[in-house]
Amino acid sequence: MDVLETLKQVDSNLLVFLLTSLIAFLTWVIKGSIEKPINDSKQTFEKTFNIRIEIMTEIKNRLSLILYFKEGENNLKFKEEIQSILLKDGKSAYLSKNILDNLLRLSIEEKNNEELIKTTINLIDSELYLIISKLEDEISFYRKFSNFNPLKKIIGIILLALQNIITILIVGFITYLLITTFISSTICVKILISLLSIGILLFANWYLSKK
Secondary structure (H helix, E strand, O other): OHHHHHHHHOOHHHHHHHHHHHHHHHHHHHHHHHHHHHHHHHHHHHHHHHHHHHHHHHHHHHHHHHHHOOOOHHHHHHHHHHHHHHHOOOHHHHOOHHHHHHHHHHHHOOOOOHHHHHHHHHHHHHHHHHHHHHHHHHHHHHHHHOOOOHHHHHHHHHHHHHHHHHHHHHHHHHHHHHHHHHHHOOHHHHHHHHHHHHHHHHHHHHHHHHO
16 A cells, blocks of 8 residues: 555655556666577578588588499599598588488498488488578568658558468457456466477477478
């Protein structure tokens, strides 16, 4: 009651200012906590993007040539070139463990393991597909929401803003329902809601990792 009485005595303009400042501060904190990891991840992706494509493409080409030149000097030459790529400038760090292990084995063994070569090429193709798909998503996003035509550009910005607002409203509404139901429900329902929330988080994490 003392708190309520104190609030009633505070000037309304000052109270509005304080509440607005608090909301703005919380918004800034939440925005920063979301944007920073995303920006950091984006910067890391952009730094390694070209290097990974270059390395995997070079290695894939040489593996394909090894399949063609199954023996002889050319076969040995391409294996040595793969070794050189792996040992140069720490490029092996840009490869996944499975691909790196396969390449080390293939580049050292004298006899070709065609099955392992094909498996490694498939692994490289899968990783290249993921990287290029990400690039295509970025290009598609840029084409859709960035345009030299001022009218189309404004429409794109409005659509993007509406998408974000609708998403926030839906998530907020679902969160509100879960919280209100959790507060007013029995212990069994609370347990079910907790499990459902954990399931949603796990699914979201899995979905984002697949993307």
